[in-house]
Amino acid sequence: MSNQVNIQALQNTASQVRRDIVRMVHAVQSGHPGGSLGCTEYFVSLYFHVMNHNNKFNPNGEGEDLFFVSNGHISPVWYSTLARSGYFPVKELDTFRKMGTRLQGHPATEEGLPGIRIASGSLGQGLSACVGAAQTKKLNGDDSFVYVIMGDGELQEGQVWEAAMYAAHHKVDNVIASVDYNGRQIDGDVQDVMGIESLKAKWEAFGWIVLESEGNDFENLINTFEKAKSLAKQGRPVLNLMKTEMGQGVDFMVGSHKWHGVAPNDAQLEDALSQLEETLGDY
């Protein structure tokens, strides 16, 4: 892996992002902490190391990598990462889910929040948008990558597989998609609610290059993205099957679907914050 990566700096950022997540969700007693905490290393890796992007936001994103979130309910981790990357003032995190905010419950373009290029929340739609944007990059001769994250439960939506089929058929090979493979969804474990295995075999059968990664391990993730970039643009899209723990970083939330969409109370917030170092200053 690249020698320039400062893993400690990424971990510090992740700790602050996790504090932001639990504080944002606690403040309005709504939102989705579980998936957000589980994907923190992923978001921090992309925005602070992997992607070529510009925080002076250009909706069309010519000449830079694009990023889409399909499972829009993990908006807290995205908003925090965007703010900590300089897309908008960190203080604005305080408006999350409140009337008049640009930080809608699920990501939206209508209020003009920098960093968001399409609305998401109704599941299964993000891969199509990502592949469409990647198709446009190819038409425009733009050499950048297009990234997207999807939930694993979300793969129960049929549209995901329509998009997967299309990307392979049309050789949209500038796509690096990731699945947040935490094995949880609202009603319980994915394997109990509606089994989706074998994911690796399914994506390979759909014509994708599949990489497996540890989504809560910076070094492993960054290595995986380096590999993904080296394998992309050779005729096939790339999927990163990324094992994560829902609720990672907060001991009483980790590994359970129960914190998918539940906010911590005052005592739980205090407990959570005691486990997460304030590294960059709270908003």
Next chain:
Amino acid sequence: MTKLKYTEKKDTRSGFGAGLLEAGKKNKDVVALCADLTGSLKMNAFENEFPERFFQVGIAEANMMGLAAGMTIGGKIPFTGTFANFSTGRVYDQIRQSIAYSDKNVKICASHAGLTLGEDGATHQILEDVGMMKMLPNMTVICPADYNQTKAATMAIADYDGPVYLRFGRPKWPVFIPENEKFEIGKAQKLIEGSDATIFATGHMVWQAVEAEAILESKGISVEVINIHTIKPLDTEAILASVAKTGCCVAAEEHQIAGGLGESIAQTLIQNNPVPMEFVGVNDSFGESGKPVELLAKYGLGVEHIVQAVESAIKRK
């Protein structure tokens, strides 16, 4: 004798195909996506001329809408092509979130709308699409009257920035709008002047209204015929100006009465100038297999039905 003459009969979907080709020639950012209905949508000419800008998506309409939304990021102007049923009801949530709410510059081009699809029957004869699409914020809804107007509308929406639903049909239908007449989005088109009643018609029903006017004239009734090719945004100024003169009106459309053009007009009238109004449209039923003109007659959308509706409206003045 109708006041307007038609030169020939051509299908509006062919107008779309011709317009798409022209739009593609004019603007290199125009791209087209089709869900396995290239021939039915008459998109072959575009595909042949611009193969690198044509995207076959297979029988996967939900993905087509999402792809189109994504393709706008970076400046493309995607035109999606499939039947009206699969352009709306099948993919409503994709349109709602990825296109309308996200305000993406996608042109949803929908053929085989309404009863005049004919023999394929009710599974494909969508009569609710205008209602679904006009309810979406940011969405413009257009339903041109003939081949020439569909061609012009297709070219016009390529120059307009924002999501558009363009509705057209399958059968060969009279061509009476002048070739190369400029299409103005949102501008009602007065086709015939009159003083006793106004017929507001859209799509295939515009020619039916022209024929109805001739019958009514022979009975000594002076009717104004206005083509509402843009259902949203509605040209309320033109509607109110006409009824201020005629004092009553009829809405005629190949759609459910609920949710259609007539409903939008009624809303305008009730708030501003509640005059007697009648509705010519499908009344809360599905269609069935049959020939287009026979189906229009059976479901209350024949020329005679417009004549009767005008007479009823005038009686209520």
